[in-house]
Amino acid sequence: MTITRTPEIPRGTRSRIGWAISDTLVIACRDLAHWRQQPGAVIANTLVFPVMIVLTFGYLLGGAMTVPGGGDYRDFLMPGMFAMTMVFGIGATLSAVSADAARGVTDRFRSLPMAAPAVIAGRAAADMLNSMAALAVLTGCGFAAGWHPHRGAARAMAALGLLLLLRFAFLWIGVYLGLRFYQQPEVVTAVRTVEFPVGFLGNPFVAVSTMPAWLGAIALWNPLSSTATAARQLFGDPIGADSSWITSHAAIMAVAWPLLLIAVFFPLSLHRYQRLSR
Amino acid sequence: MDTPAIACEGLGKRFGGKTALDHLDLSVPPGTVHGLLGPNGAGKTTVVRVLATLLHPDSGQARVAGFDVARQSAQVRARIGLAGQNAAVDEILSGRQNLVMFGRLCHLPAGAARRRAGELLSQFGLSEAEDKPVRQYSGGMRRRLDLAASFIVAPCVLFLDEPTAGLDPRGRNEVWQMIRALAVGGTTVLLTTQYLEEADRLADAITVIAAGRVIAEGTPDALKTLAGGDRIDITVREASDLAAAARLLRTRLGADVRVNREDRELSIPVTDRLAALTRIIGALHEQDITAEDITVRRPTLDDAFLHLTGFPDSTVPATEAATP
Numbered sequence: 001m002t003i004t005r006t007p008e009i010p011r012g013t014r015s016r017i018g019w020a021i022s023d024t025l026v027i028a029c030r031d032l033a034h035w036r037q038q039p040g041a042v043i044a045n046t047l048v049f050p051v052m053i054v055l056t057f058g059y060l061l062g063g064a065m066t067v068p069g070g071g072d073y074r075d076f077l078m079p080g081m082f083a084m085t086m087v088f089g090i091g092a093t094l095s096a097v098s099a100d101a102a103r104g105v106t107d108r109f110r111s112l113p114m115a116a117p118a119v120i121a122g123r124a125a126a127d128m129l130n131s132m133a134a135l136a137v138l139t140g141c142g143f144a145a146g147w148h149p150h151r152g153a154a155r156a157m158a159a160l161g162l163l164l165l166l167r168f169a170f171l172w173i174g175v176y177l178g179l180r181f182y183q184q185p186e187v188v189t190a191v192r193t194v195e196f197p198v199g200f201l202g203n204p205f206v207a208v209s210t211m212p213a214w215l216g217a218i219a220l221w222n223p224l225s226s227t228a229t230a231a232r233q234l235f236g237d238p239i240g241a242d243s244s245w246i247t248s249h250a251a252i253m254a255v256a257w258p259l260l261l262i263a264v265f266f267p268l269s270l271h272r273y274q275r276l277s278r
Numbered sequence: 279m280d281t282p283a284i285a286c287e288g289l290g291k292r293f294g295g296k297t298a299l300d301h302l303d304l305s306v307p308p309g310t311v312h313g314l315l316g317p318n319g320a321g322k323t324t325v326v327r328v329l330a331t332l333l334h335p336d337s338g339q340a341r342v343a344g345f346d347v348a349r350q351s352a353q354v355r356a357r358i359g360l361a362g363q364n365a366a367v368d369e370i371l372s373g374r375q376n377l378v379m380f381g382r383l384c385h386l387p388a389g390a391a392r393r394r395a396g397e398l399l400s401q402f403g404l405s406e407a408e409d410k411p412v413r414q415y416s417g418g419m420r421r422r423l424d425l426a427a428s429f430i431v432a433p434c435v436l437f438l439d440e441p442t443a444g445l446d447p448r449g450r451n452e453v454w455q456m457i458r459a460l461a462v463g464g465t466t467v468l469l470t471t472q473y474l475e476e477a478d479r480l481a482d483a484i485t486v487i488a489a490g491r492v493i494a495e496g497t498p499d500a501l502k503t504l505a506g507g508d509r510i511d512i513t514v515r516e517a518s519d520l521a522a523a524a525r526l527l528r529t530r531l532g533a534d535v536r537v538n539r540e541d542r543e544l545s546i547p548v549t550d551r552l553a554a555l556t557r558i559i560g561a562l563h564e565q566d567i568t569a570e571d572i573t574v575r576r577p578t579l580d581d582a583f584l585h586l587t588g589f590p591d592s593t594v595p596a597t598e599a600a601t602p
Contacts, residue, residue: 019385028383034370037411087442104366108427111330113356114383 018106020115027109027122031096032129045092046134054081054141057205068207071238077157078142079231080204083224085134086167091192093174095129101182101276110276120273124171135160150236159234162254166227169258172265177255179272203228207240208247220246223261226253281344283308283435283466284329288338291324291490292596298324300490306468306483307436311461311500313415313481314470317587322470323363323492329468330360343434356384359428362439363468366424369413373423375402376412377430384431384558398426402456418449425456435466442476454480474580486586494586501582508551509581509596510543510558513571520544525565530561536584540572 010016035042058074065073100106109119142148142207149156181187199205201215202222211219220242229250232239239247246253284306291299299321306312314322327333329342331351339346345353367376374395381391399408402422407415412423421441428436438457442450457480461467471477474502477484478498486494494501514523517539524535524544531554536545548554551574562569 022385023383026379030368030371030375030379033375037370037372043567103369105368107332107382108360108366109383110332111355111358111360112380112383113352220315277332 016115020118020121023114023118024121024125027118028125028129031123031126034096035130041176045088046130047137049088050081050085050134050138051141052140054078054082054145058145063178064121065206066124067238067240068209069238069241071240074145074147075237076232076240077205078138079235079237080161080228081142082135082138082163082231083166083202083228084199084204085138086131086163086170086227087195087224089127089167089176090170090177091188091195092130093123093171094191096113096127096186097123097175097178098182098185098188099170101179102185104275114237116273117270120269121176123175124168127171127174128164128168131164135163139202147232147237151234155234155236159231162227162230162234162251165221165255165258169223169261169265172262172269175269176265179269179276198222199224203240205243208244209242218245223253223257225248225256230254280308281307282341283310284340284342285470286325286329286340289325289328289335289340290337291321291328291333291335297490299328300340301338302487302490302492304485304492306466307465309461309464309481310482311457311467311469313477313484314468314487315472315474315477315484315583316470316487317472319489320487322487323439324490324544325487326360326362326437326468326470328438329435330358331355356431356556357434359430359433359436359465360404360439361421361424361428362441363443367412367420367427370411372409372411373399373415373419376423377426380427381430386431394430398429402426403452415448417445417454421445421449421453421507422456425453425460429460432463434459436466438467438469440470440472442471442473450476474578474583475557479577486583488587494582500529502577503504504585505581507577508548509575509577510546510548510551510554511571511573511575511583512546512558512562512569514542514544515568517542517571519567522565523562526565526567527558530557547581548574 010019032083054077055078062077063072067076067161106119111117149159177187177191188278202224204224208216208225210217226246228237229247230253233250284304286302286304289302290301291297292484302321302325302329304314304325316324324333324403329340329347330334331347331354332446334348337465342354343345343357345357347354349427368379377395378391379397381394382388385440386394392521399405404419404423407419412420415423425438425441441457442453445453454476457467457469461480469477469480481498484495484501485492494504496504511522514520518541520537520542524537527533527544527546528535529547531549533546537543538545546554546558555572555574558572559569
């Protein structure tokens with residue numbers, strides 16, 4: 001039998017970073033390989049589900065919807081759907097992270113001579129790629145339903161950028177909850193269940209001005225709403241007449257909210273990851 | 279003398295209010311198979327987690343392959359393999375994908391990782407299933423893949439945490455063969471187990487722990503001797519006679535009689551086998567207690583274990599007594 005030894009641990013900072021990047025790529029490829037091995041789940045989550053929901057809200061319910069301040073409901077709906085898809089990312093990240101931790105895969109990684117942050121960084125890279133794919137599919141659905149950006153490619157890209165920033169923030173909520181509650185699978189189910197109401201308690205589907213004042217206030221301050229409004233503005237879609245402070249500052253809030261979430265949940269996630277050894 | 283492959287001094291660890299490790303010392307010479315034996319909750323897994331750098335001890339220190347697990351964890355990780363309860367393989371990927379991935383994470387170049395995966399798959403008898411997802415593997419195949427994954431880069435020290443728990447006898451035999459082969463190759467193996475037979479067959483030396491402390495240490499033979507010399511086992515015909523027979527033999531022989539109610543069996547340590555046998559038969563006959571079977575035998579590791587952990591009047595075999 002041949003004896004294979006681990007290459008010596010590099011001493012220089014540059015080669016250490018090289019190891020960390022290569023480890024992150026290996027983990028990201030592994031997470032992507034999961035989707036290749038389970039095409040059914042991927043098609044259901046990123047393809048069938050968005051199409052179904054666009055059909056349901058755009059066509060089944062859409063006829064009865066009017067957008068306060070005027071405009072086409074499907075134009076109003078599409079950016080909301082994009083934002084909603086970012087919310088579903090929390091559950092996707094959470095499930096994957098907690099499954100790995102519960103099954104002991106995370107511990108196997110932690111016992112290897114690999115760069116420790118790569119386990120989370122690889123997951124983050126893979127999930128962001130997955131969300132980009134989901135956005136692309138949903139954009140395709142939008143085009144098929146007659147939606148399109150009205151204010152040019154640059155602003156449309158900026159809108160997509162804001163959506164992905166929100167996804168990146170939600171990613172850390174998912175990582176944190178996954179590492180915190182991996183021994184309680186009921187928490188994973190609970191989070192996946194409340195994603196929908198959390199989305200409804202914002203403005204993806206209906207304008208906040210149609211809600212009772214107290215409920216509207218909560219919906220307005222839902223981070224999701226700021227991103228949806230900012231995306232609507234950048235795409236040139238109706239935002240549903242609203243003159244509140246937070247809506248007028250949607251673009252700023254669409255950056256501020258995610259940064260705040262990242263500032264809270266990124267350190268918490270790292271802390272949790274390190275706590276795995278306590 | 280060589281530096282020990284594993285050296286723990288005064289390891290302590292508490293989880294909440296519960297003590298998992300209580301000043302535990304352990305020393306394993308390089309190139310040996312060491313059994314860590316104890317009932318569930320004794321702290322076996324905690325020891326492995328500390329040594330594999332997965333868990334920080336509250337007190338004490340541990341060195342693996344000469345490196346401190348807390349301060350030189352990267353060096354330790356480059357020299358260990360871990361398999362069993364604590365480390366899993368990816369269920370969705372195929373066996374080959376798993377091994378290539380773990381090889382890449384050990385920083386083998388892509389080509390070398392693929393070659394090594396191929397070697398291990400054939401060495402561990404998994405070539406036929408190499409492209410199937412692991413969730414379709416049998417329990418034995420999964421364990422073998424798990425072992426293979428811990429052996430991608432020949433580890434100096436291999437930790438096997440209950441590697442055969444839940445396997446059928448055939449799967450257990452397969453894993454035992456693999457462990458023996460690894461030991462021949464010069465790897466130091468720390469094996470935790472609840473199965474005394476497993477420790478007896480594989481280990482050069484055994485440490486018995488309970489409640490986070492070492493309660494005995496030595497070769498399997500030395501531990502058996504601790505349990506006393508030969509034993510005589512008596513099966514009585516009527517379960518109602520069991521208690522009376524135990525009392526009788528305790529008084530007559532002045533020995534510690536172990537009672538196994540389930541099998542209507544008494545087990546007695548004896549020094550002079552024939553004299554004891556004669557007296558036992560005489561005493562039982564005198565009291566009209568019918569024995570169905572009487573056997574004289576050498577002590578097993580089970581006896582040592584029961585003796586050391588002090589399970590009195592155990593009514594279950596030791597392998598199960600270890601599971602609460």
